[in-house]
Amino acid sequence: MDLNILSGAIMIAFAALGAAIGNSNLFGKYIEGITRQPEARGVLFGQSMILFGLVEALPIIGIALGILLLFGVIGG
Structure with missing residues (x-):
């Protein structure tokens, strides 16, 4: 049970981090394109x-699967 909570929390954290990095790259290049x-x-x-x-x-x-892991719906 403890590993489900840990793996769900890690999955949610990395999903949020990946989205933040992707969005910052996307909109940074968008603003750069507008200035050019x-x-x-x-x-x-x-x-x-x-x-x-x-x-x-x-x-x-990823966040949806992480929440399912946190509440023990999937993952044994």
Whole structure:
């Protein structure tokens, strides 16, 4: 039981850390692209929102599995 709690907490922590790193890279490059080419702001915004959804999809799955591990639903 204790290993389920530990593994669930680690899974949630790394999912949140991965999402933070991915989002910071994404929006940093978005702002850099706007400063280099301001007329492409609309195209860059649309592409960055699509990528934001893709970056956020995997951590949400990781957090959901971590919560299931914390409450002992999966993992023995």
